[in-house]
Amino acid sequence: MITSNKCTILVDWAYAFDYLSILEVKEHRLGKHLSIIVEYTEHLLTQMDEEMFNQIIASKEYENLYRANAAVFDSVELARYGQIAAKQVDDLNLKRQAAKIALQKRFWHNNLTEVKS
Secondary structure (H helix, E strand, C coil), X not given: CCCCCCCCCCCXXXXXXXXXXXXXXXXXXXXXXXXXXXXXXXXXXXXXXXHHHHHHHCCHHXXXXXXXXXXXXXXXXXXXXXXXXXXXXXXHHHHHHHHHHHHHHHHHCCCCCCCCC
């Protein structure tokens, strides 16, 4: 029986922080507070200490991931109206993937298990 409208999944840490940065991009681009960010951050903090969380959030790697997600978000909006090619969106998404890999390697010293085509 399902008792909640949310679930927990097993992913690489970089993937978890990728999702957080996507939420932050959406909050900034939409100009409204997303309460899910607080809830999600609290959930992450049940699995890691606050000092490490803060180190990650303040890192160059996380900033690069945020910027990559912002570029993807903006490019998808442009592609929606035919203003840029899908290839440009894909190129930006590859930069996002590289940023996730860099974050994973810096803080967890391993590769992503996520498979990209």
